[in-house]
Amino acid sequence: MATFLGSSRGGFALRRGRGRGGRAPFFTTTRKPMEPDLEKHPLGDLIKEFHSSDLSSKLIDLAEISDCQYVASYNWLNDEVPTIVIPGKPPQWTPLHAPQRLKEDSGQYFRDPNAAKYPDYPMAPVVHAVVEADPEFDAASTDLFACGSTLGNLLRFARGIDKAFRFNVEVVGETVFFIRKENHPKEVIKDIRGFGHTFPEAYTTWEHSVEGSETHQRIVRYEFGGLDCLVRFESDGYFREAPAVNHTAPAKTTVNQDDLLHAFQSAAISHPSNTAISKPDALKIKHGGSAVPQQCIFDLKTRSGRRKRDIDMSDIYPALWIKQISNFIVAYHDGSGLFEDIRVQNVKNDVQAWAGDNRDGIRRFATLLDRIVDIARSNASKLLEVCCFGTDRLEIRNQYEDGVHALPADLVDRWKKTKMGVVSAQGDGSDEFEHGDGGIGVDDRYDLDTNSDDSSSEPDYTACSAHDCGYCGKCTY
Structure with a gap:
């Protein structure tokens, strides 16, 4: 039986030679459009x-x-019953003191862990997290609630890069929700290669308060193009202390037997209980972990270092910009699982430079978001779909027949009432309860394609949290 690992640690074929990725021409064809299941x-x-x-x-x-x-x-x-821990905590960066050869990734990985775990309402956990974190959260001031995947797809389109995608749209109160949409909630990333899962298992650690975790999902809020945005994405991990800007730290080389044993055990462990629940009737919510500052969060990629060429960051900067992450780790392996070149960097200035180089595309992106939000709010049904089938054409359509809602009715009501002082925290003071819901760029850590020199390949920003980034299709912002 195949083991389904509910992680979005996926990837795409590496693209080369575009510097900071400025000014993509209209319209750049990069790969055969995906075939949506119409x-x-x-x-x-x-x-x-x-x-x-x-x-x-x-x-x-x-x-x-x-x-x-x-x-x-x-x-x-990692539970047979869909269970989240609020606020949770990302895994901590705990590098080995000496390189240890790791096993290659095996098993199958979901493109969208939120949909795989809770297919009927994949946006429900994130809304629970927001209202639990702040019972007085002013939802009425939120224009857009999206994930890194949906925003990444629109950014790519606005920059003139050809990639097919679909996602649903619903207006709840004053907020326009973008809901990621795969052909199936349990859709998996195909042709996995590399060490994009075994490496973080060996080099990061889930702390005791969040033991048994599979993925950490974060929500940030920012202003963009006149819109108040909430954005969810998957976090790869955190540092106890954030690296300084432009700092690069090599991997440690001192041998530590306990670290080597941990690496071997982590790489060998499978997670058979990490399985999608087909028809959940309740989402179990626990309380544990602690909030981590955004400046301590990092993104992580693995790459083969056999060709002695650095990763093309033009594929990475857009995701970091959308998620507002400054810290980036790239780990190069020798092809057989030995990582002797691990670079820890603060790339804040580089991301800002990328944004400057791509100013026109980002302005088109802001314009597109504004128009979609306006159309959604003025539509009578409030249930729409955004479609792009791999050509220079993006369509906004009504959802077919009755459509699919982002949230169950009780959570819709809770979101609409979540204003200053209106909704109080749910629960009886205990650290666990069940909530009946009535039915983050798949990340590109994997070597998905051995033909990694195809300079025409654009990442798929579909992980969200993550990761087919393309969090995360093949890429999830």
């Missing part, structure tokens, strides 16, 4: 059609992310 998910009526070039006619002037703040977080536990 029989399983038929299209609704067309409302509006966009082309990338159309977005240049009336650009938003101020298209910068500002006032980024941590809002909430949660961990998915």
Whole structure:
């Protein structure tokens, strides 16, 4: 029986030679468009059609992310019953003192762990996390609630990069929700290669308060293009102390037998209970962990170092920009699981430089978000879908027939009432309860394709938290 690992630690074929990735031409064809399952998910009526070039006619002037703040977080536990821990905690960076050869990844990995764990309402856990973290959270001021995957897909389109995607849209109160959509909640990343899971198992540690965790999901809030945005994404880990800007730290070389034993055991452990629940009737919520500052969070990628070429960061900067993450680790292996080149960096200045180089594409992205939000709010049904099937055309459609809701009715009501002083924290003071819901860039840590020199390949920003980043299709912001 195949083991399903509920992690979005996936990846894409490495693209080379674009520096900071500025000014992609209209319209860049990078790969064969995906084939959405239109029989399983038929299209609704067309409302509006966009082309990338159309977005240049009336650009938003101020298209910068500002006032980024941590809002909430949660961990998915490895449990047969869908269970989250609030606020949870990401795994801590605990590098080995000496390199240890790791086993290659095996098993199958979900593109979207939130949908795989809770397919009926994958946005329910994140809303629980927000209202539990702040019972007086002012939802009425939130314009957009999205994940790194959906935003990454739209950013790619606005920059003129050809990649197919679909996601649902619903208006709840004053907030427009973007809900990631795969052909199936349990869709997995194909053709996994490399050490994108075994490496973090060996080099990061889940602390006791969140023991049994599989993934850490974070929600940040920031202003962008005149919109108040909540963004969910998966966090790869955290540092006790954030690295200084432009600092690079090599892997430690002192031998420690306990670390070697931990690496071997971690790489060999499988997680058979990490299985999607087909029809959940309750989401179990526990309380544990602690909040971690955003400046301590990092993203992690693994790559083969046999060709002695550095990772192409032009594929990484857009994801870091959307998630507002400054710390980046890239670990190079020798092809057989030995990591002797591990680089820990603060790339804040580089991400800012990328944003400057891509100012026009980011302005088109802000314009596109603004138009989608306006169309959604003015639509009578409040249930829409955004579709792009791999050409320079983005469609906004009504969802087919009755559509799919982002949240169950009771949680919709709770979100609409979540204003200053209206909703109180749910629960009886205990650290665990069940909530009946009535039915983050898959990340690119894996070597998914041995033809990694294809310079025409663009990452798939579909992980969310993560990771097919492309958190995360093949890439999830």
